[in-house]
Amino acid sequence: MGLRRKVAIVGIGETQVGALPDKTCMELYTDAAVLAMEDAGIERDEIDGLLSCYTWTDGNLRHHVRLAEALGLPPRKYTATMLQGGAGPTAALIEAAAAVEAGLCDVVLVAAGDNMLSGWPSRDEAVKFMGTSDRGHVFEFEGIYSIPMPGYFGLLAQRYMHEHNVTSEQLASVAVTMREHASRNPNAYMREPITVDDVLNSKMIATPLHILDCAVIADGAGAYIVTTAERAKRCRRDPVFLLGAGQAYGYYHIADIPNITDSLARVSAEDALREARVARGDVDFAAIYDCFTPTVLLVLEGLGFAKEGQAGAFVAEGNLRLGGSLPTNTHGGLLSMGHPGLSANVFHITEAVRQLRGDCGERQVANCEVALVHGIAGLESMHATAILGN
Amino acid sequence: MVLGAVDAQAIPEKNLFVPKPTRQSQPFWDGCRAHRLTLQRCTDCRQFRHYPRPRCPRCLSKSVEWSDVSGNGHIYTFTVIHRPPLQEMISPYVVAQIALVEGVRMMSQVVDVQPDAVHIDMPVSVSFVDTDFGISIPVFRPGHHSDEG
Secondary structure, three states: OOOOOEEEEEEEEEEEOOHHHHHHHHHHHHHHHHHEEEEEEHOOOOOOOOOOOOOOOOOOHHHHHHHHHOOOOOOOOOOEEEEOHHHHHHHHHHHHHHHHOOOOEEEEEEEEEEEEOOOOOHHHHHHHHHHHHHOOOOOHHHHHHOOOHHHHHHHHHHHHHHHHHOOOOHHHHHHHHHHHHOOOOOOOOOOOOOHHHHHHHHOOEOOEHHHHHHOOOOOOOOEEEEEEHHHOOOOOOEEEEEEEEEEEEEOHHHHHOOOOOOOOOHHHHHHHHHOOOOOOOOEEEEOOOOOOOHHHHHHHHHHHHOOOOOOHHHHHOOOOOOOOOEEEOOHHHHHHHHHHHHHHHHHHHHHHHHHOOOOHHOOOOOOOOOEEEEEEEOOOEEEEEEEOOO | OOOOOOOOOOOHHOOOOOOOOOOHHOOOOOOOOOOOOOOEOOOOOEEEEHHHHHHHOOOOOEEEEEEEEOOOEEEEEEEEEOOOOOOOOOOEEEEEEEEOOOOOEEEEEEEOHHHHHHOOOOOEEEEEEOOOOOEEEEEEEOOOOOOOO
């Protein structure tokens, strides 16, 4: 691909994530955007590219234009709304990098915000939406069987646990680790530590997933700014470079997955690592989309950090914790920092940037030089991997 | 209306929603109404496919016929739903991916069996839930239809 060290992230912004009923989705979006500009030391009018990562609660097909209007920013040269679901923020990084490298624009603002917790009339409405929406096609043959969102991932998890000796305790250890990390993140929603027993005793939603195996619904937004390596020299902070990236797309319906336990993360990661000229052992920090606990295990194996069927043991042994072999989601992830809707993957990116800048305080990974960010969309059908370095 | 939102008629007592057939899928649902499971089959490479789509995913041919299948398969994976998408629904119920003997998979529910007794690789066969909306919906129950069926 040829993007290695050509573009950099020069600014990040992040709102509080949690119950924010007094904020509209657009307010969250614009708050994060302004924070990113301030962090970068870039003036609003220097931005000539804009990518919106859409929103469940407040979306329309030209959300990027609405966002530009709300920021007083005429979308000058390059702008779009990413429709890559939960992988939007990582896919946007690749889009922005390609646009900047191609000379379509010089400074791209990427923003992702959502408010599934407060943006629906009621919790039941939110659950109904997630069980019946975006499934306009899936709905006719799959959604008619009344499948809540966790149910789709329960189907994946159950097969994975059948093929390998993976236990509910190992799934729970993912959630426990994410919560431990969130306890050190003032911006996270759920910060009280939990135990494996807490997870196993929490309400069963769709086997094998208990409620604590599922991301916590929240409100929140994040943003980041991408520019050329040259322009990055004049920004407030040291740049965080894109070293490599990859994407992989497969099926739409679960019925079309050839092998449920062979994650497409394998494909996107191969491209990203090859372009970055980075070996897996060189990755100091990982930020992996964690909508449900089994997702993390499947992706760890797809990314090649654990052998097939071994990710459960890998996590239970503490490898994702600070001081472990692969500190992961030190911000708490979707499972504990929060899952506003379509924005959560932006927090993987902002945390990766913070780690590479050395800004993480008590959750800092020592000598962090290389970070891997991974976003997922749909029913684990779209994957995007990016490798960042300082 | 939010992009992708579905305004679907629910049948809470069956834990189902009513599908809206399209021109492409109408033969499938016509078959279900007559209690027949019928799938698209490429007439060039003989591959069955499901869910309905314009071309054969293996050879890209548009030449297709609808062909009744046995209704037999096994459970490829499943999940027991305890928190349905609508409060009025009655849980627990079993959602599953069924691997049909003809080589395709489909989503469905597994009925007439205790959720605790459901397991991967369990043989199942199709049955149909008639609704008041002119549509019958395929579900699966334990055991296979015999060949003389």
